[in-house]
Amino acid sequence: MDPIYVRSSSSEDEDMPEENPNFEMETSTSSPEIKRECPEIIPKDNATYAEEKKNLGNDQYKAQNYQAALKLYSEAIHYCPESAPYYGNRSACYMMLCNYKEALNDARRSVQLDEKFEKGYVRLVKCCIILGDFVGAEQAIKKFAEIDPQSKALRGEVTSCQQLRTLETKINDCYGNKEYRTVVFHLDTALKIANAANKYKLLKAECLAYLGRIDEASDIAVTAMKIDPTSVDAIFIRGLCLYYDDNLDKGILHFERVLQLDPDHSKAKQMRSKSKLLKDKKEKGNTLFKSGHFRDAATVYTEALQIDEFNTRMNSKLYYNRALVNSKIGNLRDSITDCSKVLDLDSKYLKALLLRARCNNDLEKFEECVKDYETAYQIQKSADIKNLLREAKFALKKSKRKDYYKILGVSKTATDDEIKKAYKKKAMIHHPDRHSSLSEDEKKEQEVKFKEVGEAYAILSDPKKKERFDSGMDVEDLGRGDIDPNQMFQQFFFNGGDFSFSF
Numbered sequence: 001m002d003p004i005y006v007r008s009s010s011s012e013d014e015d016m017p018e019e020n021p022n023f024e025m026e027t028s029t030s031s032p033e034i035k036r037e038c039p040e041i042i043p044k045d046n047a048t049y050a051e052e053k054k055n056l057g058n059d060q061y062k063a064q065n066y067q068a069a070l071k072l073y074s075e076a077i078h079y080c081p082e083s084a085p086y087y088g089n090r091s092a093c094y095m096m097l098c099n100y101k102e103a104l105n106d107a108r109r110s111v112q113l114d115e116k117f118e119k120g121y122v123r124l125v126k127c128c129i130i131l132g133d134f135v136g137a138e139q140a141i142k143k144f145a146e147i148d149p150q151s152k153a154l155r156g157e158v159t160s161c162q163q164l165r166t167l168e169t170k171i172n173d174c175y176g177n178k179e180y181r182t183v184v185f186h187l188d189t190a191l192k193i194a195n196a197a198n199k200y201k202l203l204k205a206e207c208l209a210y211l212g213r214i215d216e217a218s219d220i221a222v223t224a225m226k227i228d229p230t231s232v233d234a235i236f237i238r239g240l241c242l243y244y245d246d247n248l249d250k251g252i253l254h255f256e257r258v259l260q261l262d263p264d265h266s267k268a269k270q271m272r273s274k275s276k277l278l279k280d281k282k283e284k285g286n287t288l289f290k291s292g293h294f295r296d297a298a299t300v301y302t303e304a305l306q307i308d309e310f311n312t313r314m315n316s317k318l319y320y321n322r323a324l325v326n327s328k329i330g331n332l333r334d335s336i337t338d339c340s341k342v343l344d345l346d347s348k349y350l351k352a353l354l355l356r357a358r359c360n361n362d363l364e365k366f367e368e369c370v371k372d373y374e375t376a377y378q379i380q381k382s383a384d385i386k387n388l389l390r391e392a393k394f395a396l397k398k399s400k401r402k403d404y405y406k407i408l409g410v411s412k413t414a415t416d417d418e419i420k421k422a423y424k425k426k427a428m429i430h431h432p433d434r435h436s437s438l439s440e441d442e443k444k445e446q447e448v449k450f451k452e453v454g455e456a457y458a459i460l461s462d463p464k465k466k467e468r469f470d471s472g473m474d475v476e477d478l479g480r481g482d483i484d485p486n487q488m489f490q491q492f493f494f495n496g497g498d499f500s501f502s503f
Contacts, residue, residue: 132197
């Protein structure tokens with residue numbers, strides 16, 4: 001039904017109903033006759049009504065009540081759907097509400113209705129740039145230049161298009177070379193120009209995932225999925241985040257969801273295959289490890305590590321598993337190397353720190369062992385790690401003493417007789433009288449060794465001193481300061497020693 005309004009009556013156009021001469025009032029005949037006016041009902045045309053809605057919308061727009069303005073502009077378009085300015089106004093309103101896709105649709109419609117509508121082209125180009133469609137923006141700029149070559153309305157947008165085109169070239173080149181940090185840098189620059197470009201946001205999220213910045217990437221993907229639950233690129237990025245967060249099963253589900261929506265999505269195909277292969281390799285390696293097939297397990301873990309260099313969380317576990325295998329088969333240096341690779345990926349990987357510390361201890365690298373246990377204790381202040389650290393510090397302290405067993409060339413379990421034989425042999429080798437023909441420096445070197453051999457025998461031949469030495473007591477506290485190596489030599493060989501001596 002067309003809208004109507006009531007216009008006041010006048011003598012010129014009043015359309016009154018005819019009087020009925022037979023009409024009789026229910027009151028007395030002396031009462032005066034009452035005259036009634038009937039207003040004329042005139043329909044309002046759609047153009048007039050649309051213009052009123054547009055004006056009301058303008059008022060709301062100026063007051064920054066954009067939702068109210070949007071409703072009024074939509075009503076104006078309803079009554080006059082062929083008016084370019086109405087679409088232009090609504091496009092401007094959508095832009096203020098950051099709904100650039102709808103703004104773009106209205107801007108395109110406005111220039112379809114009026115190909116010379118300058119404001120329509122300006123809004124069309126602005127929306128294209130904000131959405132990252134510099135090709136669409138360039139086409140609109142070219143079209144408008146043909147219509148009005150003298151106009152300078154789009155001068156700034158021309159510069160923005162050129163900047164986006166240059167940035168996209170750099171982005172594509174760096175992405176192809178897997179230079180993901182540089183890609184993110186260029187994308188951040190592009191997003192300052194095209195702040196509503198989902199393709200840039202999702203590509204940034206993908207690169208962040210490759211760089212291990214999982215939380216940032218996931219936030220972008222989840223936000224995009226809330227806006228469009230069927231966005232295959234957003235679902236793919238979310239799956240990628242789960243994959244790189246060591247949640248292979250959920251990652252695979254997301255990749256399969258993408259392929260349901262888009263069977264030709266090449267990245268989803270690739271990642272689904274990679275996820276399944278990585279999962280199979282890891283599980284196979286674990287099974288071999290548990291069954292004691294350590295070398296086979298190491299081979300499988302090595303194969304798994306070659307699948308995806310960017311999956312740092314998974315690779316840190318694989319390196320640790322291989323380090324554990326190497327420690328089991330006695331490859332301590334390889335185990336330390338793998339633990340170091342784990343810690344390069346994750347500096348707070350406690351198991352790797354503890355394993356490396358243990359291997360360093362077994363290799364008598366006590367300083368490195370202490371450093372690892374100190375770092376581990378900062379991560380987890382447990383009693384067990386505290387005890388390990390104390391033991392490592394004690395071992396380090398012991399290692400800095402002279403090793404009398406090593407000086408005599410015997411094991412820590414050597415018998416008294418073995419110690420005596422070792423002393424006799426070493427003392428004869430390093431006795432100064434045997435080296436009288438050497439240079440002064442060489443003589444001094446042999447004298448030092450001769451003295452050390454005497455010290456070693458003095459400590460290890462005394463049960464009490466030997467016990468204290470084995471317990472880790474400092475050498476200075478063992479009373480070795482009064483040892484005369486020559487006197488020790490004389491006593492051993494000539495005054496009670498069980499051996500004869502001759503040079």
